[in-house]
Amino acid sequence: MSKVVLVTGASSGIGKSIATFLKEKGYTVYGTSRNPKNLENFSFQLITLDVLKVETINKAVDLIIEKEGKLDVLVNNAGMGITGPVEDTPTDEMRAVFNTNLFGAIDVMKAVLPQMRKQKSGTIINVTSIAGYMGLPFRAVYSASKGALELVTEATSMEVKNFGIKVVNVAPGDFATNIAAGRYHTPVFENSAYKENYQASLDLMDAHVDHGMDPIEMAKKVYEIINYKNPKIHYKVGDFMQKFSIVLKRILPDKMYQKLLMNHYKL
Structure with a gap:
């Protein structure tokens, strides 16, 4: 029997690429979207799920x-996603991102764990971000939400190990998707103290996404992880410098690493 896979956020971008690839590999794949009725031309089954509504998850x-x-x-x-200076970004928008990226992901895990415990097997792959390994300027809340999910993954993997369940995260770097269009962008306020630096950083972020890797690379990595007998807890998928930036953060003094980031973002 083929493995049964649930992929949340599968209507576009990385999620759609993963679900399509796994379907081609012979898996039984269910992808989710908040409004699947409006979507067509999917090779896998697309069902309704909103991570902010527990009843739809269940x-x-x-x-x-x-x-x-x-x-x-x-x-x-x-x-x-979310961008903006911490001072200028509405706190309610920050909470919304944590509700989706952290608590939404936790609620989906909570929904599948009883069945996986019953089976005494299962794999949970949390998609985080290389941004979750460092505090990036004007992406503080996004970095924090994905970093929090990394730590929840680590803790949960220990809690469920006795039940034969593996919990892993995959941190993508910049990929050529429509994520920029779906972000909450704090407006570049005319009277903001951060106006010039924030606008320059926005332009740089959009350029990174436009020239990012093909999402198929994430799909291939997820396929590999599913087939590993003993997967690691952390995986990174991105170009060399994006992955190397995590290594540099471990070995460089804080101020030196911060200077590298500020130079990169032209701050």
């Missing part, structure tokens, strides 16, 4: 288990 998971009798893999991919 309904989607119950549907899969009822139809397939099991759930082998969760790819926790649904998320949102």
